[in-house]
Each structure stands twice: as structure tokens, then as C-alpha cells.
Amino acid sequence: MKVVEMISVRKEFPGVVALDNINFSLEEGEIHGLVGENGAGKSTLINILAGVFQQTSGELRLFGKPVKLSSPSDALHRGIGVVYQDTVLDPFFTAEENIWLGREPSRLSVLKGREIRSDTKRLCDKYGIVVPLGIPVGTLSVAKQKMVEILRALSMNSKVLVLDEPTASITQSDTDNLFEILKNLKKSGISIIFVSHHLDEVFNLCDRISVLRNGCYEGTFASSELSTRDLIKLMTNRDLVDQYPKRASEIGEEILKVSNLNVARFGLKDISFEVKRGEIVGFFGMVGSGRTELMKSIFGAHEIDSGEITINNEKIRIKGPSKAMRAGVYLCPEDRRREGVVQDMSVIDNLTSPFLGTLTRLGVINSRESRARAGKVSSELKIKAPSLKTIISHLSGGNQQKVVLGKWLLGPESRVFIFDEPTQGIDVGAKSEFYRIMQEIAKKGCGVLFVSSDIRELLGIADRIYVMRLGRITAEFKRGEYDQHSILENALSDSLAARSEKDE
Amino acid sequence: GFVAANLSAVTQATIAQNLEAISKTNGWTIYVSNSAGSWEMMNNLVENYVSKKVDLIVVAMGQASSLTSSLTAAKEAGIPVIGIDSEYSDLLTADILTNNWEMGAKIATYLVDRLNHKGNIIVFKFDQFYGTRFRGKALDVVLTEEPNIKVLEVHHLPPAGFVEDAQKTMESYLLKYGDKIDAVWCAWDDPAYAVSLAIKAAGYTQEDMFVVGIDGNERNIKMIAANNTAVVATILQPFGDSATKAAELIQKIVVEGNSPEEVIGAVRVIYMDAPLITSANAQDYLK
Amino acid sequence: MNKIGLLFQKYGTILALIGIVVFFSIMTETFLTSRNLINILSHISMLTIIATGMTVCMIPGDFDMSIASVASLSGVIVTSLILKGLGVFGSILITVGMGALFGVIAGILITRLKISAFIATLALGTIATGINFMFTRGQEVYGIFPDSFLAIAQKRVLGIPVQVFIMAVVIVVFTFAMEKTKMGKWMYSIGGSVKASFLSGINVRLLRVVGMIISGALAAFTGCILASRLGSGQPTAGDAYLMDAIAASFLGMTTIKVGRPNVPGTFVGALIIGVINNGLVIMGVSYFFQYIAKGAIIILAVSMTSFRSSESF
Amino acid sequence: MNKIGLLFQKYGTILALIGIVVFFSIMTETFLTSRNLINILSHISMLTIIATGMTVCMIPGDFDMSIASVASLSGVIVTSLILKGLGVFGSILITVGMGALFGVIAGILITRLKISAFIATLALGTIATGINFMFTRGQEVYGIFPDSFLAIAQKRVLGIPVQVFIMAVVIVVFTFAMEKTKMGKWMYSIGGSVKASFLSGINVRLLRVVGMIISGALAAFTGCILASRLGSGQPTAGDAYLMDAIAASFLGMTTIKVGRPNVPGTFVGALIIGVINNGLVIMGVSYFFQYIAKGAIIILAVSMTSFRSSESF
Numbered sequence A: 001m002k003v004v005e006m007i008s009v010r011k012e013f014p015g016v017v018a019l020d021n022i023n024f025s026l027e028e029g030e031i032h033g034l035v036g037e038n039g040a041g042k043s044t045l046i047n048i049l050a051g052v053f054q055q056t057s058g059e060l061r062l063f064g065k066p067v068k069l070s071s072p073s074d075a076l077h078r079g080i081g082v083v084y085q086d087t088v089l090d091p092f093f094t095a096e097e098n099i100w101l102g103r104e105p106s107r108l109s110v111l112k113g114r115e116i117r118s119d120t121k122r123l124c125d126k127y128g129i130v131v132p133l134g135i136p137v138g139t140l141s142v143a144k145q146k147m148v149e150i151l152r153a154l155s156m157n158s159k160v161l162v163l164d165e166p167t168a169s170i171t172q173s174d175t176d177n178l179f180e181i182l183k184n185l186k187k188s189g190i191s192i193i194f195v196s197h198h199l200d201e202v203f204n205l206c207d208r209i210s211v212l213r214n215g216c217y218e219g220t221f222a223s224s225e226l227s228t229r230d231l232i233k234l235m236t237n238r239d240l241v242d243q244y245p246k247r248a249s250e251i252g253e254e255i256l257k258v259s260n261l262n263v264a265r266f267g268l269k270d271i272s273f274e275v276k277r278g279e280i281v282g283f284f285g286m287v288g289s290g291r292t293e294l295m296k297s298i299f300g301a302h303e304i305d306s307g308e309i310t311i312n313n314e315k316i317r318i319k320g321p322s323k324a325m326r327a328g329v330y331l332c333p334e335d336r337r338r339e340g341v342v343q344d345m346s347v348i349d350n351l352t353s354p355f356l357g358t359l360t361r362l363g364v365i366n367s368r369e370s371r372a373r374a375g376k377v378s379s380e381l382k383i384k385a386p387s388l389k390t391i392i393s394h395l396s397g398g399n400q401q402k403v404v405l406g407k408w409l410l411g412p413e414s415r416v417f418i419f420d421e422p423t424q425g426i427d428v429g430a431k432s433e434f435y436r437i438m439q440e441i442a443k444k445g446c447g448v449l450f451v452s453s454d455i456r457e458l459l460g461i462a463d464r465i466y467v468m469r470l471g472r473i474t475a476e477f478k479r480g481e482y483d484q485h486s487i488l489e490n491a492l493s494d495s496l497a498a499r500s501e502k503d504e
Numbered sequence B: 001g002f003v004a005a006n007l008s009a010v011t012q013a014t015i016a017q018n019l020e021a022i023s024k025t026n027g028w029t030i031y032v033s034n035s036a037g038s039w040e041m042m043n044n045l046v047e048n049y050v051s052k053k054v055d056l057i058v059v060a061m062g063q064a065s066s067l068t069s070s071l072t073a074a075k076e077a078g079i080p081v082i083g084i085d086s087e088y089s090d091l092l093t094a095d096i097l098t099n100n101w102e103m104g105a106k107i108a109t110y111l112v113d114r115l116n117h118k119g120n121i122i123v124f125k126f127d128q129f130y131g132t133r134f135r136g137k138a139l140d141v142v143l144t145e146e147p148n149i150k151v152l153e154v155h156h157l158p159p160a161g162f163v164e165d166a167q168k169t170m171e172s173y174l175l176k177y178g179d180k181i182d183a184v185w186c187a188w189d190d191p192a193y194a195v196s197l198a199i200k201a202a203g204y205t206q207e208d209m210f211v212v213g214i215d216g217n218e219r220n221i222k223m224i225a226a227n228n229t230a231v232v233a234t235i236l237q238p239f240g241d242s243a244t245k246a247a248e249l250i251q252k253i254v255v256e257g258n259s260p261e262e263v264i265g266a267v268r269v270i271y272m273d274a275p276l277i278t279s280a281n282a283q284d285y286l287k
Numbered sequence C, D: 001m002n003k004i005g006l007l008f009q010k011y012g013t014i015l016a017l018i019g020i021v022v023f024f025s026i027m028t029e030t031f032l033t034s035r036n037l038i039n040i041l042s043h044i045s046m047l048t049i050i051a052t053g054m055t056v057c058m059i060p061g062d063f064d065m066s067i068a069s070v071a072s073l074s075g076v077i078v079t080s081l082i083l084k085g086l087g088v089f090g091s092i093l094i095t096v097g098m099g100a101l102f103g104v105i106a107g108i109l110i111t112r113l114k115i116s117a118f119i120a121t122l123a124l125g126t127i128a129t130g131i132n133f134m135f136t137r138g139q140e141v142y143g144i145f146p147d148s149f150l151a152i153a154q155k156r157v158l159g160i161p162v163q164v165f166i167m168a169v170v171i172v173v174f175t176f177a178m179e180k181t182k183m184g185k186w187m188y189s190i191g192g193s194v195k196a197s198f199l200s201g202i203n204v205r206l207l208r209v210v211g212m213i214i215s216g217a218l219a220a221f222t223g224c225i226l227a228s229r230l231g232s233g234q235p236t237a238g239d240a241y242l243m244d245a246i247a248a249s250f251l252g253m254t255t256i257k258v259g260r261p262n263v264p265g266t267f268v269g270a271l272i273i274g275v276i277n278n279g280l281v282i283m284g285v286s287y288f289f290q291y292i293a294k295g296a297i298i299i300l301a302v303s304m305t306s307f308r309s310s311e312s313f
């Protein structure tokens, strides 16, 4: 039986056709992969199914009946549970409050607090997912927040489960666990739509795969009869030659050195490492291993308790990001939506913001110069936007990420670039684009710090890898000595258990 | 304790300062509070003074009917309350008044006479305080007998920012009516001053149109004495004398320990005289 | 941030309140008498009620600049109705209904026409003032009121004014409603993230309207109590409450549920304002210094909670 | 949303203003005379200046409840200084500096002690009122002022009052500063996302303080003009401006840079308020109806922009 059916669905936004002539169907008890480049329209399709957007034209059928979904609660009541791509949680509420939001156990409208807590515990136990309870989710890491959203969707017992890039920011072990859960759900007759940019995940998990390209429907295929190569060709309409381009830059003298850095608040202990010119240094670790906080500390966004930071053999005290910038340290933060860009400002304003000083005379902005410089960076990075004046929030995730990076490229000859999970939620094409950009930056003689939870990309592109666990650097691997197994071992061990204990 | 309805009004500020000066010479301690135009705040303040167990409370420009709960509390605690211009009430030990009906009638008849019973006037009223309201009503009564005087506009002043409001509104009226306006009546002196600024800015003189007010504050009396602005008359409320009178009562009741009945007598209202000031006599009232 | 820091953040404002009370108790003899404390409670009861309404509409993220004008209008209406011969209870009910109606209109303007809550309620407040003057022409509504009406604010039970009991009921009811019921939870979730709430199937519009209704209704109810206290309908009686209600609500956000509007916090805020107003008068501080001291004490009280996050912006 | 919808959203408020002007022009003879239009401009010049300050501090996300009290205090101070024999220019400079100082303190309280802008400025406003009363004891500051002082608001050049020129300069300068300079861009960026701005190396604290300083300084400057206009230092002259400044700023957010505070928008907002106030007086509408009409017109004007996003919350 067709659980969901879309017939000739079209969706327009002012000036953009996001979806055109989409024919999509979901069978009962299947896991259906939905793939496409950034901005292909995957999330838009899902939002229509979830009642968030209404299609401009075309028909939507649920369980064989034509329906008009006028709101998310409409979709919820018809048994559609969604994990959205962007985090949608109340940051002030705890995990349990968020999970049951809108469906709280209550009597005569009075909440049953104890039941909420015990139901949550039961839920966590049932699926083997660990999230910190009793503290506002706003203080949790992006990954933990995602797990809360997944739990929330699982708690709904929906007939259709839709997951929009659930794995983009969670760890490998959480991903493995999630896949187990999804496969079990499938057995009990639940239909699942799964979106991801990790094509191997899609192949591993899904029965059928639908491809979107530029808002158009490219067809649905059984995953067994499709190769990765074919899929990429379908998505991008071109052949992808090499995921991880060969490196070309020469490694020079030391550019950044961190010794004995301690930040007790974030559990960072005794951290020492160095980066050389032309080098891409990978940082691998599990969720909560402290990579993000370490990078922010180097960038001056957190005060450090002790330790030394040397740039170009010059010892500096970095107090605040503006100091770091001047010293030549640039950070592309992990949470790009909230920390990387200002959502309601235009592409050009976001791009020029940090180094606006270089585009002004007596404080007055030279707008021609700004346009020229921003336009150059924008075309170098192939930022896909109707114009430089487009508001950032209308851009797809990948293009927003390019803007985050582009900001720093506008600066004076730079020295140290920090990328915190830059490829999260970015399509294959854009990813290799990003690797290329990173290498080009390195080639110019900069040092690159590359934080990632995707071990394959680190193996593919980093010259050296540091592994972190529980706020410490536990190992260092040089290219040539790479051994996926021992890297994972150094990152993993007892860290998860210890961290979740601390959280409770 | 001294509680004023709104210390930002010049009149009440004058009373407060006079009382402060007198208590200094007499060696009393006086506490001054401002209820900023809210009767409820005034209630609270009076009750706070009752809690504080002061010897006597003076209420200026209050409204006794709205102060029932706090005045009852004062009465129960045996603390005498003297009102200054605060409406007659059983609960007040005494009220020192200037008669607003009388002042309203005085200035209204002056205005009518000066117009020679013929002309167009503009009226700035303020009805939220009973005193200014009475004055406005007295004007209305006087005008019932004046068929040849036409009221072009009645404007009601807001409780905050009234000086600027009067000025702005007068500017608009001057645009609308020009020299058709012969006179302006204001419920008190502050708006009268503002109106005169607008008249001056529009290039009119006293001969084209004039303004009257009530209160007799120093600035307006000076203007009247100079006789070169649109302000031509006011009624002098003897706030200094009211304060002196209040001080006298305080001396007799609190310091000398006489019973209030003895000091004040059966009728607890004490009226003060309020003379009309024009250019003829303004000089006499300037210290 | 360590444990003690967190405790300070959560209870700093309450500690400050205690500090202020201790200070006044030491400085004066009469402050710490039961009479005076009851006095303070009775003085803040109306502020607490009107500020509770403000707090409730702030929970889902709105604001109500019309409360003072609505309270003033209500005082005039309730007294007029009573003098027209309607029963006290009925008159109050109608008046509170009128306040609720203002809330409904505000809610519709905010959620349907997407007008900002600030503008919508400022404009509605202006309209309320106009209606008020249309009725009263600036004159108070005065006459002989039944004792049952005057009792609300002028009678004492067990030595405590009736309005204090009313305040207590309002605090308890709305604390319960906001903290322990679905409606309250959902209103908080709207304030935390409109999007998350909407996507969870919560009727965001309805609950925002409900918030405005409660604010309007409590403002109107405050107007009724005020009229009882003044024994008349004063056309501008409620006007002074806007700033204090804002102050109480924002002070409330510094304690108990830090960073979020909350009803018990607002009561603490109203207490701080009430204690300062009373204590300074009892101390006999000169009136202009009362203003200065009030401002300074509020700043000090709130600073106690600022052992905040270590982020440097 | 289609193109026309977008245009309406952006210019709906301005269209509404034009509609109001046309209405009054048809209804009365005197409204559309150059004299009256100049009159309106001169009436809104102080409102525009004080509201510009409010708008500037709102851009990075703060708020200033102290502007009215600071303006009142400034009127008293500038007149006292002049009467003490200080030069007009010097006196104004000192007074504006005093306003800026209030801004500095507010900024520090907000950014360092992390007190909410609402509370901090409410408290500072109370302190300003206290200082005001301490100086004046509620009495106006009156005396013989030099012509150069009175000229600010009482003299005309080419038939247009000097204060209108001052307003024009303030609008131009601050529109330029907010839209075309680094500082302005960064302040908008902070208003959009404090976190992202901080991580872009913007000195968030400093710029928020600057916003408060501008707000305080412009409030003080408004107080000076007001004193010139009134020919005296009235202790409460500025008090009426708070609500109107809030209204103008929020009206401004409905146009030009929709959803964000912006200086030209605020001028449009002030114009709407000024035109309504003037037009209704000229029409001779009864005073209570003026309130009602003002509220209703503002709501109508803003509703015109609400061809909003299709999101249903």
C-alpha cells in the first residue's frame, strides 16, 4: 500500500521554484532514502508532508486519501512524525519537556511531572539512547540536541517517520544505534523517509532511493540496483572523479603552537599540539570530547585558565575573537546557523562583517569595494544565491557554510584557519569542493585545523590527526601511520560512559 | 509628614518649600513625599506615615473622598490630618482652602468684561482635578449669560507634558483661526504661560488676543506687571499663607497639645483670600 | 559556573530582598511591625495582580502596554455600573469581561495582523483612555457604593485587608496555571521557541491570545479593586501602574525561573518595590532621595544575580 | 508572497501616512497649508530626535526606558547652567554629556552586570527623576535667557523653525551612521545575532554601550531644545515623550527595513503621530475622540503592512 503519495507537487517561494512536478511515493514498511544536492528541495518536500508548507499545486495523498494538511498538528494527528533538519527545541526546556511537548501526560490539564520523567527514562532505555535529563537542552551540544529530537520522533509511535539529515551531527555509535532502531521499526510495519548526504548510509539503510535535482524529481530506484557512481551522477548530473583530492602543498615551519592549555569549565586538560604552515591537521573525537570548546578557546571566545598560545613564534594572549582575528586566527564555528552567520542579514553583509574595517574610510563603508570583494569571494567559492543582497536564511545549508568561510577569506593574508565540522549537512559535490578549498588555503602557507567526526574524510584529507577524549589529546597520528581502528579506539574507550554519567 | 499630589506642579512645590522653611525655624522635623499624581499612591503614603507614627500629616491638593481608607487609618491611630486644598471631608481635621468656584468666577468675569462682552475665546480645561474642574464650570456658568461670546474650541490638557501640549495646541489653533481669537482662558497659570509663548511666536500682541490663568505664580505675575505679553490676569492663590496657616495649626495642635476641636472650631474649613491680579496691581505682589 | 554561583543566580534577588528588609528593620523601629508589614502587603496587592497579568502575557513572548489604561477605564466602568444599580458581583464580572475583550482584540491584532505587541497594545491603551474620557469627561464617578464593594479594599479579615487575600489567590492560581498545567507549559514553550511549539502541534495563536486575555482581565480586575480602595471611579487611577508592573515583571525574571517571566518571581519583584517605597518613607528620607535610592537599590538587587555565564559578550 | 505584497510590506506604513494626510487635507481647509505643515514638522522635531536615540539603542537589541526622565532632567540642568552664566553652547554640551553619562552607566549595567536593559534603564530613569527633584524641588527654572538659547526652538530661518533643521541633521547623520558606516552595520549585526557577531570579532559590548550613549545623549539634547521651546526648565517637560518615542520606533520597524529598528522609519512613525495629533485638533474633533481616533489610525496604518509571511504562527 502506498502510505504517502505526491502527484505533480509544485512549491514556489518568492522568486524561487523549490519543487517542480514531484511524483513521490512511500510504501508501507519501507525505508526510503531521499537524496540530492544542497538546495535540491529535500527539506521542502518534507515540510509539505509535515504540514509546515502548503504546496502551490499538485496533490498529496496519505493512506490512499487526498488530504490538505494545513498545519503541523494536522500532520501529527495523521501519524506523521518528523525530525527536522534544523534543531527545533525549546532551549529553556529539559530533554523530557521537549520530548513530550504538546503531548504531555496530564489529568484535567494538570501535568503529571513524575510520569513525564518515568516515560522518558523508559523511552531512553527502550532505544538505548542516552541524553542528559533535567537540564535545559540549550546547554547541550548540537549532537545531544539531535538525539533529543530523534527520541521525540520515536516517542510519537507514528506510522510514518521522517528524518531529515538526522546523522549530520551525531556520532558514529549513535548513528549505528539509530540504524538498528530504524530497521526494527521497519519490521513492525512503519514507513520511514531518510535524508542524508552520506551516501553509504543511504545504501546501507534504505530499500529504495529517490533523487531530487534542482527541485525536479529524477526517479526512484531500488538501492540494490544502483551504484554510488550512478547515484552521484543522478544527483549532480556530472561525474565525480575523486572525493578526496590529492594534496599538493608543501609543509613549512610551525605556525601555531599550543602548550599546556587548561580550561576547567569545559574539562580541557593539559592540551599541547602544533600546526605547521601548509598543513591540514585533523581533530577527531567523540561528542563531548571537547574539540569545539578547545577551538573556541584558541579563538579567544572562552577565557583560558592557563597555557600558552604561540603564533609564528610569537607568544600571544588572546582575549576575545577580535584579538584572535588580528593575530590571524579564524574560526568557522560548528553551529553555523546561530554562530556562523547572522540569519536576517544579507550575503554581502555577512561576508564583509569581520573585516569591514578594511572596506571603510573614516568609518564609512565603500560599497563599491565591498561589492567587488564580496562578489569575488562569492564566485570563488561558487556560493549559490540569487544575489549578494539575498538574506542568508534563504540559502541552503551548504551555501551558508560557504559564507561562513568566505567571511575569513576577505581578511588580510591569513595564517590559521579553524574549521569545526565544516562538512556537516553538505552534499557530496560541495564536500569535495570544500576539501579543495581547504587545500588551497593550506597551499597559501596557512595552517588548517580541521575538526570532524567523519573519520573517512579526516583519513582522506588530513596530514596529521589528533585524537581527543574527555578533554585531553590522547593520540597523534601522522599520514602514513593512519590506522582507522586504533584512531577509533583512542577516541572511544570509556569516554561515552564517563561523559553520560557526568551529565546525569 | 507632608504628602503632595504632584510635586511637579509649581503650586504644590511652593507649599512644600514654605512648610520646610517654617519647620526649620521652628525646629520640627518634616518629611515630604510625592504621590506623582496618583491618589492610590497618596493613600499608600498616608498609611506609611501612619505606620511611621508621625505626629501630624498634611495633605496637599489631595482628594479626601479618594483617601477614605488611609484617612480612616490615620483617624484610628489618632493622627490629625490637615488638608490644603484637598476637598472637605469628615475625616480631615481641617482643610485650608482657596475657593475654586470663587476664583473661577472672578477670572471669568474679568475675561468677559475685558472682551466687552463680545468676541471669540479658546478654553484650556483640566477636569481630572476637582479644583481646576470647578473653575471651568464657573466659566461655563458665566458664559451662559454672554450670547456674544463664542467658544471656538475647548481643549483638555493631559496630566503630563501639559505645558508643551498647550503650546502645540495653541499653535494649531492660531493657524486655524488666526486673529479671530480674542482671548484664551486657562485652568491655571502654566498653560497660560505656554499659550502666551505661542501667541508671541505667531506675532500677535496683547491687543490682538490675551490670556488669563489662575494661581498667581511668580513668572506670570512678572509677565502681567511687564504688560508686554499676552498674559494679562491671574488669581493669586496665597500658598505661602496656606502654609503659614497650616504651620500655625501644627504649632497649636502638636506642639502646644491643644485638641483640634478647640483650635479649629466646629466648621473645619478655613478659606483663604485669593485676589485678582492685573497690570494695575501686579507690582504690589512682586517681592 | 559553580554551584554557589548558580544558587546566587537563582535566589540572588530574593536574598537582596531579605537584605533590604533587614536593613530597614535595623534602621527604623516601626518597619518590622506586623501592622507595617500588612501595610506593605496591602499596598502591593494591586501591583502584584496587574503585574501577574503582564507576566502571563510575557511568558509566550508578548507584552501589554495597555494595562494601565485598561485598569483606569475599568475603575470608571465598574463604579458606573454599580451606581446604575447592577449588583457588585455582576458589575465586576462585566468589567473584567471588558478587560478580557481588550485582550481578545490585542491578541487578534498580534497573531492575525502580525502587529507587534508593543504597538498594538499602545494603540489599544490610547483607545481605552479615549473611551474613559468619553464616559467621564475627566470627572470621577462618585456616589454611594454598597458596603460589599468597598469591603474589597477597605475591610479587614483577621486584621488583614481583603485585597491581600485576593492577591494571594491570584498568585497561587496563576503560579499553578503557568507551572503545572498544559496551558502554562505550552505558553512557556511558545516563549522559548515559537517554531518548536508550532511544529509540536501547539495552537500558538490561541495561547498567545489567551495570554493577552489574562493580562486584560487582570488589569480590569485591578481597576475594580482600585475603585473600591478609592471609593470612586477615578479616570486616571491606574495610570501609575504601567512602569511598576514592568519593573516587577522584569525583576521577577531575575529569580526562581531565571531569564523567564514567572509569577512567583513577579511577586518578589512587587515586594521589592513595595518594601523600598515603604521603607524609605518610614526612614524619613527626603522625597527626592527616595527616587534615587529606589533606583539604586533595584540595580543593586539585580546585580546580585549576575554571577552569569562566562561568555564575554 | 508576490511582489506587490512585498512592496506593501515595505511601504504600507508610508502609504498609510499619505492616506492620512490626504484625508485631513480633504476634511479641513487649514491642514494642507505650508504654515501648518511646517507647524507639524516643528512639533515632531523633538519627538523624532528622542525617538532616534531610542531606535539607535534598539538596533543592537537594547531598550531605553530612561529617555523621558533624562530629557526632563536635562531641561532643568541646561537652564540652570545658562542662568549660572555659562555660555549657551557650553551648557548644552555639558548637558548632553550628562545624558551620555547616563548612557555609559546604562551600557555598563547591561553589558557587564548583565542586567536587562528594561530594568537598568527604568531604575536609572527613577534616579534621574530623583536628581531632578533634588535640584528643583519641583519648581521650574525660570529667568532671562540669552536669545541664542531661545532661538533654538523659537526662531525661524526661511520661515522654518531652527529645530526643524536640527531634526533634519539628526535624521541624516544617524541614518548615515546606521546604514553606511562600519559601526552601524555592526550594531545591526549584533541585533541579528549576538553570538555570530561576537565570533566575527565584533566588540559587542562596546557597541551596545555606544548605542546607550547615543540614546542618552539625544534624550538630553531633546531636553535642551524643549527647554528652549518652553523658555524655562520644566521639571517634567520630557515625561510625555516616552510612550510616543516607543510608538514612533515601533511604527518605524514596520517600514523601510521591515522588522528592524531604523532611523528613517522612526521619522515616518513620528510623522504619523504628529500628523494625527495635529489633524485631529484642526478638525476640531472632541478631545476624547482624539484618543480613540489616534489609537485606531495607528492600528490601521500598521495593518497595511501585514501582507506578511505565510507562516501560520
Ligand SMILES: Nc1ncnc2c1ncn2[C@@H]1O[C@H](COP(=O)(O)OP(=O)(O)OP(=O)(O)O)[C@@H](O)[C@H]1O
Pocket (backbone or CB within 6 Å): A013, A014, A016, A017, A018, A036, A037, A038, A039, A040, A041, A042, A043, A044, A045, A085, A394, A395, A396, A397, A398, A425, A427
Ligand atoms: N522559506 C524559504 N523562502 C525562500 N526560499 C526558500 C525557503 N526555504 C527554502 N527555500 C529555497 O528552496 C530551495 C530548496 O531548499 P531545501 O531546503 O528544500 O533544500 P535541501 O534539499 O533540503 O538542501 P540541504 O541539503 O542543504 O538541506 C532552495 O533553493 C532554498 O533556497
Ligand SMILES: Nc1ncnc2c1ncn2[C@@H]1O[C@H](COP(=O)(O)OP(=O)(O)OP(=O)(O)O)[C@@H](O)[C@H]1O
Pocket (backbone or CB within 6 Å): A139, A140, A141, A142, A143, A144, A265, A266, A285, A286, A287, A288, A289, A290, A291, A292, A293, A294, A334, A453
Ligand atoms: N556553554 C557551556 N557550558 C557548560 N558546558 C558546556 C558548554 N558548552 C559545551 N559544554 C560541554 O563541554 C563538553 C565539550 O563539548 P564540545 O562541544 O567541545 O565537544 P566536541 O568534541 O566538539 O563534540 P561535538 O561533536 O558535540 O561538537 C560537552 O560535554 C558539552 O556539553
Ligand SMILES: [Mg+2]
Pocket (backbone or CB within 6 Å): A042, A043, A044, A085, A164
Ligand atoms: Mg534540507
Ligand SMILES: [Mg+2]
Pocket (backbone or CB within 6 Å): A291, A292, A293, A334, A420, A421
Ligand atoms: Mg564540536
